[in-house]
Amino acid sequence: MPSETPRRFTFLLLNRFTLMPFAAAIEPLRLANRASGVAHFSWRLVGPAGDVATCSNGTSVRLDAGLDSEAPVGRGDVVIVCGGTEIAREATKPVLNWLRRQARGGAAMGAVCTGAWILAEAGLLDGRKATIHWENHDGFAEAFPEVDLFRSVFVHDGNRMTAAGGTASVDLMLHLISETLGDALTAEVADQLLHTTIRSDQDRQRLSIPTRIGVRHPRLSTVIARMEANLEEPISPAQLASDAGMSARQLERLFRRYLNRSPKRYYMETRLARARNLLMQTEMSIIEVALASGFSSPSHFSKCYRALYGSTPYRERGTGSASKAGQV
Structure with missing residues (x-):
């Protein structure tokens, strides 16, 4: 009672x-x-x-x-x-x-x-x-x-x-x-509460990959899931394609058709998004952030980061800080 x-x-x-x-x-x-x-x-x-x-x-x-x-x-x-x-x-x-x-x-x-x-x-x-x-x-x-x-x-x-x-x-x-x-x-x-589905501690936070990208394609979802699970040590597009049971050319066409970008570009953007979160939310050094996001060269990391976000990681860290953790 x-x-x-x-x-x-x-x-x-x-x-x-x-x-x-x-x-x-x-x-x-x-x-x-x-x-x-x-x-x-x-x-x-x-x-x-x-x-x-x-x-x-x-x-x-x-x-x-x-x-x-x-x-x-x-x-x-x-x-x-x-x-x-x-x-x-x-x-x-x-x-x-x-x-x-x-x-x-x-x-x-x-x-x-x-x-x-x-x-x-x-x-x-x-x-x-x-x-x-x-x-x-x-x-x-x-x-x-x-x-x-x-x-x-x-x-x-x-x-x-x-x-x-x-x-x-x-x-x-x-x-x-x-x-x-x-x-x-x-x-x-x-x-x-009009809460029609009571979730348990086994339910994950984010929408499923097909819902997030607006595409229901099993192989595409499988490849993206592998990308998201391997940001620190990226897998080559050729290996991703092989593991998904298709050729590299088929994988390229799949990404171009549904996401309007190459697998390499999509993977890069996903890794850079992680890097940006780490820059804003932690006191990790730039090189540590680069390595945690799959970049072995700080200069290459900085170049790719600037191309996507219009600012270098160093400037981003200067205008932001770990105090910005929690931009929800």
């Missing part, structure tokens, strides 16, 4: 947090209370500013307390870090120390969107499974190799829980509601 004491969630709203993941996390709790007729869940909002938090679209949300509040997070409570843009800037000493105190006090620790970056910075995801928005995946993996990172919509590892962002928060909360109140009520909450 569910406990008569509401399970309390404390949402830590960081500056420039993204509104959708936060709303998608708190609304299922409200609807679960409404559907059951019992306040099984309660929540409060805290933040570094203490009075209001401003999200990435400029909207302000009134907070219940600051981090110096005398009302501590209790054992069994759940802390959810709500992150957003320029997330590395929010890894301040007061925020990290506050999170560590709550974890030592026995609270479960969670995050939505880029909030996982802050939990990792606090050392609270070391040796744990976690996820983060796909756009931040590569930068996070390089910055926090001690975290077992997944590309699923959410991950629940004991008293650690992370959701990738967007509507993934709904799926994480429905999972938690199901653990407390069962599947029938959870389905009722999902219906209220």
Whole structure:
């Protein structure tokens, strides 16, 4: 039977947090209370500013307390870090120390969107499974190799829980509601949200390759999947074609017909997109970024990067920084 004491969630709203993941996390709790007729869940909002938090679209949300509040997070409570843009800037000493105190006090620790970056910075995801928005995946993996990172919509590892962002928060909360109140009520909450498919921790974040490229061609999808899985050590177009059971000329025609570019060009653009994410989200050196994106020569990397983005990696790093992690 569910406990008569509401399970309390404390949402830590960081500056420039993204509104959708936060709303998608708190609304299922409200609807679960409404559907059951019992306040099984309660929540409060805290933040570094203490009075209001401003999200990435400029909207302000009134907070219940600051981090110096005398009302501590209790054992069994759940802390959810709500992150957003320029997330590395929010890894301040007061925020990290506050999170560590709550974890030592026995609270479960969670995050939505880029909030996982802050939990990792606090050392609270070391040796744990976690996820983060796909756009931040590569930068996070390089910055926090001690975290077992997944590309699923959410991950629940004991008293650690992370959701990738967007509507993934709904799926994480429905999972938690199901653990407390069962599947029938959870389905009722999902219906209220018009959430017609409840995703599990096995579902991946991104659309399938055919949906993303707008083409349903099995061989083309297979080749692109292999490209995306081998960015650090690129596979030659001839080998990709052979492994897909076609000639190099057939592969060339396939890419030209459906994507209006050669396989080599498509592969290059995919690798450079990864490089750009790493430049913006990590403190990796230019040569490290080049190697991680399949370029053995920094000069060749710089030339290709400039041709695609109109700026060199050095200038990009100068105008951006790791503080831009989380441009979601």
